[in-house]
Amino acid sequence: MAYSEKVVDHYNNPRNVGSFAKDTPGIGTGLVGAPECGDVMKLQIKVNLETGLIEDAKFKTFGCGSAIASSSLATEWLKGKTVDEAAKIKNTDIVNELKLPPVKIHCSVLAEDAIKAALTDYREKWATARAAADSK
Amino acid sequence: MGNHIVTTVIEQRAGLDVCKRLERQGFEVAYVPVQPDGLVDVETVRKAVTDKTILISVMFANNEIGTIQDVAAIGKLAKEKGIIFHTDATQALGKIRVDVEAMGIDLLSCTSHLIYGPKGVGALYVRRKAPRVRIAPLIDGGGHERGMRSGTLPVPLIVGFGRAAEICGEVMAEERTRLAGLRDHLQDVILSNVDEAFLNGHPERRLPHNLNISFAYVEGESVLMGLNKETALSSGSACTSSTLEPSYVIAALGASAELAHSSIRFSLHRFNTAEEIDYVGQRTLEVVKRLREMSPLYELAKEGVDIKSIQWKAE
Numbered sequence: 001m002a003y004s005e006k007v008v009d010h011y012n013n014p015r016n017v018g019s020f021a022k023d024t025p026g027i028g029t030g031l032v033g034a035p036e037c038g039d040v041m042k043l044q045i046k047v048n049l050e051t052g053l054i055e056d057a058k059f060k061t062f063g064c065g066s067a068i069a070s071s072s073l074a075t076e077w078l079k080g081k082t083v084d085e086a087a088k089i090k091n092t093d094i095v096n097e098l099k100l101p102p103v104k105i106h107c108s109v110l111a112e113d114a115i116k117a118a119l120t121d122y123r124e125k126w127a128t129a130r131a132a133a134d135s136k
Numbered sequence: 137m138g139n140h141i142v143t144t145v146i147e148q149r150a151g152l153d154v155c156k157r158l159e160r161q162g163f164e165v166a167y168v169p170v171q172p173d174g175l176v177d178v179e180t181v182r183k184a185v186t187d188k189t190i191l192i193s194v195m196f197a198n199n200e201i202g203t204i205q206d207v208a209a210i211g212k213l214a215k216e217k218g219i220i221f222h223t224d225a226t227q228a229l230g231k232i233r234v235d236v237e238a239m240g241i242d243l244l245s246c247t248s249h250l251i252y253g254p255k256g257v258g259a260l261y262v263r264r265k266a267p268r269v270r271i272a273p274l275i276d277g278g279g280h281e282r283g284m285r286s287g288t289l290p291v292p293l294i295v296g297f298g299r300a301a302e303i304c305g306e307v308m309a310e311e312r313t314r315l316a317g318l319r320d321h322l323q324d325v326i327l328s329n330v331d332e333a334f335l336n337g338h339p340e341r342r343l344p345h346n347l348n349i350s351f352a353y354v355e356g357e358s359v360l361m362g363l364n365k366e367t368a369l370s371s372g373s374a375c376t377s378s379t380l381e382p383s384y385v386i387a388a389l390g391a392s393a394e395l396a397h398s399s400i401r402f403s404l405h406r407f408n409t410a411e412e413i414d415y416v417g418q419r420t421l422e423v424v425k426r427l428r429e430m431s432p433l434y435e436l437a438k439e440g441v442d443i444k445s446i447q448w449k450a451e
Contacts, residue, residue, distance in 0.1 A: 003361070011361055017430045034448035035433060036393035038355050038382060042432035060432040064357035068430065 003065055004099035010069035015076050018058040021042045025055040025094065025129060026055075026121025032113040039063035041071045043114035045078055045086070047122055049130050054078050054086060059114075070094050070111035078115065083122065089115055138188035141165045144176050145388045147195050151224055155193075164188070172390050173338040178210055185217055192221050196228035196244075200385040200401055201337030202230065211240025220269055226250055226258075227295025230304030231343055232312065236261060242269050248293065249440040253300030253405060257293035307406075315404050316344035318413045322402060323347050325417035330424055332437075336386055336399055345404040350386065353434035354427040359400055362423030363416070394433075394443075427433030 003011070019042070020027045026047040033040040040063065046056040057075035061068045073094055078086050094100070094108035142156055145167045155165045168177050176194055185192070192214050196373040197204045214221035222243035225234050231250035236244055248260035253451045262284065273279070277286035327333055332352035351359060382396035387412055391399075402416070428434040433443055 004154065008361075011358070014430060019435065032449065033445075035397075035443060036448070038394075038397035038431050040448075042435075060430050060435055062353060062431045062433045063355050065361040066354075068358060 006098050007065055007069040007072075007100070008071040008079060011065040012100070014059075014068060014072045015077055016056075016058050017060060018082045019060060020046055020056075020058060025049060026122070026126055027116040028120070030114040030117025030119075030121060031111050032117050033063070036061065039067050039110055040133065041067065041110055041114040042070055043074060043111075043118045045083075045085060045118050045122060047126065047130070049133050052082050052130060052134075054081050054083070063110075064104070066107040067099065067110065069098050070100070070107045071114060073097060074115055075110065076098060083097065083119055087119055138186075138190040139163050140186050140188035141191045142181055142184045142189055143193045143194065144170060144195065145194070145200055146170050146174065146200075146385045148199050148224060148226065151193060151195065163207075165303055170203075170388055172340075174198055174201045174336075174385075175338055175341065176205050176210070176215055178206060181210055182213055185213075185219065189217070189219050193221050194221075194223055196223045196225040196234065197232070197343050198337070198385060199227050200383060200399075201348045201389070202227070202343035203337045204228065204341045204343065207222060207241065208239040214242070215240050218267075220267070227343060227346075230308065231345065232308075236263070241430060242267065242282050243271075248297035251297075251300045252306050254293045254296040257290060257297045259297070278333060311406060312344045318408060318410060319345060319347050319402075319404055321410075321426065322404075322413050322417050323349075325414075326420055329421050332391075333424075334391075334395065336389060336391070347402040347404075348386075348399055350399040351424050352395060352398060353431045353437060354424055354437075355397050355398055356382075358427055359398075359420070359423055362427070363419055 022029050026049050028047065030043045030046045031040070039072065040061070042060045044058045045054045047053070048055045057078040059071040059075050061071045074089065077089055091105070091108035091112040094111055095105055098108070100108055139162060141158065141163055143151060143165060155167075159165050168176060168180045168184050171422050181192060181194070192210060194207070195204055196207055211221050220242045221240060222245070223241050224233060225244050225246045227250065228234050229246040234244070241261070242263040244245065244261035245258065245325055249255040262271060273283060273285050275286050280286050323335065326349055328337065334350045334352070336348040336350055337346070382393055383399055386396040387393065387400045404413070436443055436446070
């Protein structure tokens with residue numbers, strides 16, 4: 001398997017590896033994939049409840065180099081975006097940026113799923129708190 | 137004339153795919169399972185034999201896990217039943233003793249490139265008497281070699297194959313001890329330093345140059361990516377590395393699909409040095425440690441969460 005330079009770079013120097021405590025205000029967590037499929041991604045966002053911007057993002061991934069790179073790239077892209085902007089990140093953007101071959105497209109799909117799951121979790125937990133901040 | 141073949145679930149794809157094709161042509165094939173150590177129980181083979189069985193085909197040693205089958209016992213069973221016995225000795229030839237007479241082998245296939253010979257040539261041993269094995273040619277056009285095959289052969293490749301086999305015969309005893317020593321050292325370094333790393337295959341009945349380990353919580357391909365600048369390892373057989381499926385051999389041992397996704401095969405060769413093996417061992421420890429630090433499964437396990445208790449949404 002020949003990896004693109006960008007995949008190799010994210011694999012060797014993954015951005016934003018780590019975890020946030022799940023219950024901290026503004027944290028949204030997505031856990032997608034399955035061990036038996038060979039890919040599991042955990043992606044977390046940290047939203048500033050005052051501004052509504054994603055201040056930070058972290059990931060941990062069990063999977064091949066392309067899965068690691070897809071989730072690493074996703075965390076880079078998430079930072080500084082609003083939740084609504086983040087929801088617009090598409091797997092095809094990741095495929096193009098990392099030049100993923102056809103057999104690795106599912107890695108980008110999983111990264112998009114992880115973003116969506118983290119956003120959903122954030123909304124479920126903190127949308128009320130965020131709305132309260134806006135109405136102040 | 138029967139139409140039944142007995143083989144195993146861990147045969148190399150060259151064996152399994154032929155059986156699949158024969159099934160489409162009307163043959164019936166029994167794929168016998170293996171034990172958790174990769175050994176085929178001879179009694180399981182016996183039970184799979186029917187009055188229609190014409191061929192038993194069991195690989196001599198497995199390409200992924202190196203487990204060496206009790207070929208002589210299977211050969212004996214085949215003789216008792218009057219069934220032709222084929223073994224795929226591709227991995228075993230030149231590495232360990234292979235004796236068609238003592239082991240009751242009627243047909244044996246092997247290849248040059250796995251014994252340091254040129255690529256593009258292999259051999260099929262066909263027993264001439266007791267019993268005489270008759271085979272139908274795959275290629276027609278002149279009926280050379282008593283009608284078994286036709287066509288002009290690549291003499292340089294054959295000579296190279298022969299010479300490679302000769303060298304194996306000369307150095308095998310010494311090489312076997314040396315490689316097993318290096319392999320055991322690599323195994324010790326890894327298993328004594330990595331928690332939840334599991335040896336795949338039989339600990340003793342194993343090819344001297346083979347080591348196959350599953351590293352829980354990290355995916356095999358990502359481990360390879362960390363090692364492949366300097367080494368040529370595989371996370372399964374080369375024949376299936378184009379697929380995303382986990383190793384069917386490791387899965388056949390009863391391992392979880394997750395562990396089958398986490399297996400790495402180390403194959404040592406004649407020209408490896410102790411320094412190289414030390415280096416691979418240390419690099420493996422580093423890569424696995426780094427990948428576990430970024431593994432959500434390792435994190436969950438460390439928190440005491442049973443990974444199997446989570447409702448994973450498989451795609």
